[in-house]
Amino acid sequence: MRVAERTTHDAGAPARVPTEPAAHAATRPSRRRGRNREGLEAGRRGTRALLWVLLATAMVLYGFPFLYLLFTSFKTPIDTIAVPPTILPREWTLENYTNALGRGGVLASFINSVQTAIISTVLSLVLAVPAAYGITRYKTLSGRIFIMAALVTRMVPPVAIGIPLATMMASIGLSDTPIALSIAHTTISLPLSIWLMSSFFEAVPNDLEEAATVDGCSRLGALWRVVIPVVSGGIAVTAIFAFLASWNEFLFALLMTAIRSQTTPVVIANFQTQFGLDWGSMTALAAVYSIPVILLTLLLQRKIVAGMTLGAVKG
Amino acid sequence: MSSRTTISRVAAIGGLSTAVLLAATACGAGGPAETPGSAGTSTVNVLVEAGGHAELTGVAEQCKKETGVSANFVELPYDGMFNRLSSEFSSGNVSFDVAALDSVWLPSFKDAVQPIDELFTDEAKKDIFPALVKEANVNGHFIGMPAWTNAEIILYRKDLFEDAKNKADFKTKYGYDLAAPTTWKQYQDISEFFTKDGMFGTDVKGGVETEWLAHVLQAGSPMVLDENNKVVIDNAAHKDALDFYVSLAKSAPSGAAQVDWAAAQNLFNQGKTAMTRFWAHAYRQIPKDSPVAGKVGAAPMIAGSAGVGAVPGPWYLTVPKATKNTDAAKKFVKCAYDYNSMGIESSLGLASRISAFEKYQDKAGYESFKPLIETLKGTATATRPATEKWQQIVDTVLVPMLQKAVAGGDSATLLAEAKKQIEDLLK
Known part of the structure; x- marks a missing residue:
């Protein structure tokens, strides 16, 4: 272009008759x-x-x-352990899916995973959105300390808090429940959610809220009617991260669940036993388990892209 | 308000309501399990490694019929089970009434489980392999009932051993008939013989310690620690065993340092190795579409100067002290003993009672049982040292040392270093 x-410009230059x-x-x-x-x-x-x-x-x-x-997941048992490994199955089979999905407790674990991830995502957003808004709009020292402290919790190895959390949940009668696991998962996703949401709120000019206030909105009204719709892409991104953090989490699920709330990552790991590894069934269940996340990401694709570019251009 | 906005809001409110409802009810989809450890219930929660669940399924059904005690199984992967047990035992609040423990964990949890001496009758003691009876007894009390056990035996390619040309060539080269090995010299020769044309005679596993330790037992030495917990890893038996173990590497696939159980089993099932020393359950787990399916023979572990020796791999059913459901838990453990042979019909196909193995040993498909019984009854067969540091010793000292040895390290130096490291760990 x-x-x-x-x-064109060159063509428009004054004409000279060259010798x-x-x-x-x-x-x-x-x-x-x-x-x-x-x-x-x-x-x-x-x-x-x-x-x-x-x-x-x-x-x-x-x-x-x-x-x-x-x-x-479509390979025969001997194909899954071929030496050297092959990429494509020599013979395609659905046997692994039949084995994996026919195993007792798989469906229940799926439901548990969905429940836990939804509760944890909702908890994360409900806590992170006001926290991040408060930190970014009221720029106080305590806010800055709080946001740094939130990050510090990410630096603690999960196993260090997993065992005390499991003990606490047992002592308040929440042992082996999705809510207990969701709370545990929220401890992982909340700091990241606060940081993410803070950066999204930072990108929203104060003028928007002021304009809403002039039009008669309260501070909360401006947040609900103006700011949140603007950062909805950011909320979608944060929700995806929080959902994934819970969906794929293994250690807390291992320590805190038993019969009623075991999630699928633990069930997938159960295909590796002391006596052998059932690669076929393990990969089949892992493939099925990834479908909801792929669908969710596709569903929220636009919002995610919008969220990721939010604040990229300011002014 | 646009219909899209309305839908979004309805969805958001619906999602929130669902979440709150679920949170309020705090229920999961795994079913209405009775509160673990609640007094007097006839349901027991059984914590079991995923591979062992199938072993106890038949037992549980029978137990419900006979005693009215039903079982809920909590399956966990092996790698996470120790953490879970540690966490719950240390809190004093357990979510299970019966726990299946790997034998290496017994010393670590001996104070958290109840004695079950009444289940170890004279008749029971006679029907359980001697090494297991000894291991189950900690500080004068029996704390675990063996649910199933395993040991390494020799698996070999029957088709290759019976091939006329191989037989003739072998006899010409070594001067004796090709057959399942009964001495380590034969094992070495056969391994060397079959290492040709892209195939290997055997495997050498640098990633696991029990095979090397079996050689130590066969030489008549205690493994790593003597009965007074003195470190004896640098004695002649350990050195000779290590030198022999490493010597097989020339007849094994390269990269021995990284070969573990899974890799060795894959190599054998793919037809890449002619022999393997492996846990007996693997005989029945050869995939039907494997090139070696139906072509595998089984033989007992080879004897050394002290006789046949191997390291058994039993799992014990234990009853936590913290359970309030002791009676039902003990009833379940007794059922597991009474109907022990039902485990043989499961996918894992193991048991712990001698009579259970003997019942199946002559049936087709169970050809590995006779060698397994002979190995488990071997005069040199012994369980691992009863120290709670054992797993740590294995992970941080023995396996790294073996990996260095198979990569060409000097055995005497490595064993001396290992001795110091173990002494430091035990301090």
Whole structure:
């Protein structure tokens, strides 16, 4: 586009009648410009190609493990342990899915995972949104200390709080319940949620709220009617992170659940026993377990992209 | 308000309401389990490693019929089970009434479980392998009833051993008939013989310690610690065992340092190795579509100067002191003993009573049982040292040392270093 503009501009330059040598001289810069243009275009093509290569590499790096898992779930038992391993199944079978889904407790564990992840996500958002709003809008020292302290909790190894949490939950009669596990999961997702939401609130100009206040909104009304709709993309991103943190969490689920609230990650791990590893069934259940997250991400794709770019352009 | 906004709001309110409702009811989808440890209930919660669940399913059904005690199983992966047990035992608030414990955990949890001496009648003691009776007795009390046990035996490729050309070639080269090995010299020769054309005679597992320790037992030495907990890992038996163990690496796939149970089992099931020393249950778990399915023979663990020796791998049913449901729990443990042979029909296919194994030993498909019985009854067979630091010793000293040894490290130096490290751990 710019090249075209420049060409037009050159074409509009005052006309001169060049002498023979001068005409010769005049063609030289235009050739140089032509060469420059070609060089620029070649450079752009190169950059684009490099970007595509990088993107493709990233896609392969991220996608291959999942594809391998998916292919393994369709392999026969002997194929899953082939030495050297094969990518595609030599013989396709659904036997692993039948085994995995037919195993006692799998459906219940799915329901438990959904319950736990939803409760934990809701808890995280309900706590993180007002906390982050307060921190960003009332820039106080205690707010700054609080947000740093929230981050510190992420630095503690989960096992260090897992065992005391399990003991506490047992002592208040919440042992082996989804609510106990959700609370435990909230301790993981809440700090990240507060940080994420803080950055999203930072991106919202104060003028918007002031305008809402002028129109008669209370502070809470402005938050509910103006700010939250603006940061809804950010909320979606935060919700996804909180949901995933709970959906995939293993250690707390291992320590705090038994019969009534065991979640699927523990059931998936149960395919590895002291006496062998049932790769086929394990990958089949893992593949099925990833479907809701993929669907959720696709459903909220627009919001996620909007959330990720929120605040990228300020002013 | 647009319909889209309305839908969003309704969805949000619905989601919140559901969450609150679920939170309020605090119920999960696993079923209405009775409160664990509640007094006098006829339901027991049984904590079991995922691989062992199938072993006890038949028992549980029978137990319900016979005694009215029903069981809820809490399955956990092996790697996480120790943490869970530690957490619950230390809190004094347990969510289970019966726990199946790996034998290596017995010393760690001996103070958290109840004696079950009344279940160890004279008749029972006669029907349980001697090494297991000894291990179950801690400080003069029996604290765990063996639910199933295992031991390493020799699995070999019957088809290759019976091949006429292999037989002739072997006899020409070594001067004796090709057959399942009964001495370690034979094992070495056969391993060397089959290491050709992309195949290997055996595997060497740098990632696990029990095979090397079996050699130590076969030489008549206690493994790692003597009865006074003195570290004897640097004695001649340990060194000879380590040197022999490493010597097999030339007939095994490369990368021995990383080979563990899963890798060795894969290699054998893929037809890459002609022999393996492996836990007996693997005989019945060879996939039907494996190139070696139906072509595998089983033989007892090979004897050394002290006789046949192996390290058994039993699991014990224990009753926590913290349970309020002791009677029902003990009834379940007794059922597990009474109907022990039902475990053999499960996918794992193991038991703990001698009579249970003997009942099946002549049946087709259970050819591994005779070698297993012989190995478990071996004069040199012994359980692991009864120290709560054992798992730590294995993970931080023995396995790293073996990995260095199979990679070419000097055995005497490595054993001397290991001795110091273990002494430091035991201080």
